[in-house]
Amino acid sequence: MIEVVDLQKSYQKTQAVRGISFRVQPGEVYGLLGPNGAGKTTTLRMLATLLKPTGGSAKVAGFDVVRQPLEVRRNLGIVNGGMKVYDKLTGYEVLDFFGSFYDLWGPKLKERIAWAAELLHIEPSVLSKQVRQMSTGMQQKIVIARAILHQPQVLLLDEATAGLDVFARRALLDFVRQYAGLGKTLVYSTHVMSEAEEVCDRVGFIDHGLLVFEGSLQEALELGSGSLERAFIRRLEQAA
Amino acid sequence: MKEVFKIARKEILTYVREERIALIILVPLVILPLLMNLPILLLARSYHEVENKQMVVAVQGVPLELHELLRQNRFTIRFSSEPSHEVREKLADVGIVYEDGRYTIYDSNRVMNLQPSAATERAKEVLQRYKEQVVLTRIQPRGLAPSDLEPFAIETKKAASEQEQAMGLLALVIPMVVVGLVILGGHPVALEATVGEKEKATIEALLSAPIAPAKLLWGKGLAIFLVAVFTGTISSIGVLLGNLLLQHNLAGRVQALPENLQMQIGSLALAPADLLAIAITTLLLAFFIVAVMLAVGIFARSYREASIYFGPMDFLAFAPLAFFILLDYIKVQDWFFALPGLGVVLALDAIVKGNSSPWQLGLNWLSTLAYGVLALHLAYRNFQREDVVFRN
Structure with a gap:
């Protein structure tokens, strides 16, 4: 469902992504792990058609990210830790606003909002509050609900637990497994190894814009003698 | 088209829920009539007291x-x-x-x-x-x-057009209010709709939705346009309210003032064609200003940077005043009507004074439309440039 071949991104003198390739199948959670500035966010932004690659290619749900950006966006949801939604709108208005871009109107929209709210444990009464009156965790749930409202085939989560308290974080990790269980394709980008260990089926280590390891979670754990963090450090040291 | 209206609705809702919205609406309706009436009221009252x-x-x-x-x-x-x-x-x-x-x-x-x-x-x-x-x-x-000492009489009469004389104070106030408030009225929405998306980190969620950049631009532009025109309209209502108050309650008192303290209270002595011409001129100005705000707003990295860019536009809001002072010293040429912004001031001035020619108005409307299209094109390009959109 996601196919990335030699993907590259350069900004004038900086090469943020230097040619990475990976595939993610439906029902799979792929962990894109790397330190800050490794190129995770740039990679996900290219997959979400927010940035144009300067080399290579990528397909999301069968659509090319450069030539078919609108089709890609119709089949994709993206959440990142710093992402916000309109704080002066109510939760319902936010979902109504974004839903309209996916042809979700009237009863169908209501049905989807109810579905997302149930999946993310959002009380219906909370949806009538303005976003600025909600807790940080609840705001993040609205951000996620917005991303899954159209039940995208592909969901990209980039440092999505940043700033969340323990309960909200737990709810999010549970949600990731649940959503993958629906046959969806997920990329889970983080630098927190314990989270990746908990939710990912396969992982890729990215450093300085290059994928320095790719394999199943089991293979990664074996590489680190049972610790994903140790595997990550070893592989990055070897790459350096 | 539904998406365009959805985006415009979102921008307007965000604006309306701003705590200061009541002030934004009430200020022109209350403050403008007060500003027009209070000094004259106080002057007339004080003068009456002092006189006796x-x-x-x-x-x-x-x-x-x-x-x-x-x-x-x-x-x-x-x-x-x-x-x-x-x-x-x-x-x-x-x-x-x-x-x-x-x-x-x-x-x-x-x-x-x-x-x-x-x-x-x-x-x-x-x-x-x-x-x-x-x-x-x-x-x-x-x-x-005594009449032998005055062999002839001296009389001064105004040479201004009948319409200008009938408009009185309004001939000066209307162009100033229309231009000024159309420009300033759109600012808050333009900031929120462009650089606000960056500052509040909402732009990524918006751009990841399957919406064409042109629709996004039209939706945001429509919201800014509606608010700018709304602000211009309620401000004009404020001016007319103030003028009505002057006419009905204060006219006598003003006439009782000595000549050097008097001012001419006018009335909205405009034919329907003039009102239509003002509406077209204003709407085209709003289109041009909105397009500039979109292009500049999305380019800015922060509210602060946007405010710096919007500064010259604020100057344009006050330009009518400076322009009216200078008008007596400038011989107005037809091509002045094609100047961005200032041409609109000239056109409005000519309409309210009954001096406008179809050629001058046509030149102004076409040039304003052309500037607007150029600015819109720039805005469209800026919205598609990732180095601009993700600049922060």
Whole structure:
């Protein structure tokens, strides 16, 4: 469902992504792990058609990210830790606003909002509050609900637990497994190894814009003698 | 099209839920009429009070007949060897000195104070009347009448068009309010809709939705346009309310003021065609301004940077005032009507004064439309540039 071949991104003198390739199948959670500035966010932004690659290619749900950006966006949801939604709108208005871009109107929209709210444990009464009156965790749930409202085939989560308290974080990790269980394709980008260990089926280590390891979670754990963090450090040291 | 309206609705909702919205709406409706009326009301009231007030005049060398005339005109006489000192020390409202066939009036030279100015005016009137009495006593024995001293009359009439005269104050206020508030009214929404998306980290969620950049631009532009036109409209209503108040409640009082303090209260003496021309000019200006705001707003990294870019546009909001002052010294050429922004001021000015020509209006409308299209193109390009959109 996601196919990335030699993907590259350069900004004038900086090469943020230097040619990475990976595939993610439906029902799979792929962990894109790397330190800050490794190129995770740039990679996900290219997959979400927010940035144009300067080399290579990528397909999301069968659509090319450069030539078919609108089709890609119709089949994709993206959440990142710093992402916000309109704080002066109510939760319902936010979902109504974004839903309209996916042809979700009237009863169908209501049905989807109810579905997302149930999946993310959002009380219906909370949806009538303005976003600025909600807790940080609840705001993040609205951000996620917005991303899954159209039940995208592909969901990209980039440092999505940043700033969340323990309960909200737990709810999010549970949600990731649940959503993958629906046959969806997920990329889970983080630098927190314990989270990746908990939710990912396969992982890729990215450093300085290059994928320095790719394999199943089991293979990664074996590489680190049972610790994903140790595997990550070893592989990055070897790459350096 | 549904998406365009959805985006516009979102921007307007965000604007409306701003805590200051009540102020934003009420200020033009309350403050503008107050600003137009209050100074005149206070001036007229103070002048009326001062006019009937007993005032003190310090005199030196003034003949007795004049004393009597001064007393009849509500002056209390204070004899002094130095009336100018008395006025300086505020012991008298005005001073009169007669020396070597010359009357000198000392006034206080206090700015924005009606009482001394009224005292001086009253003293001048008394002296004028006294002069007429003296002249009469001198010419009568020679068989002359006062009319013999005035062989002809002098009259001043305004050469301005009838419409300009009928519009009075409104001829100046309408272009200023329309241009100023259309520009300033759209600012808050434009900031929120562009750089606000970056500052509040909502832009990524928005751009990841399957919406074409053109629709996004139209939606945001529509919201800014509607709010700018709305602000311009309620401000115009505020001006007209203020004018109605002036006409019905204050006209008499204003006319009672001395000529140098009077102003001409006009009425909305515009034909439907003029109103239509104002509407077209304003809407085109709003289109142009909105497009510029979109292009500039999305380019900025922060509210602060956007405010710096919007600065010259704010200047344009106040340009009419400067332009009206300069208009007397400039010979307006037809091509001035094609200048961005200022051409609109000229066009509005010409419409309200009844001096507009179809050629000048056409030139202004076409040029404003062309500037708007150019700015919109730039905005469209900026919205598609990732180095601009993700600049923060």
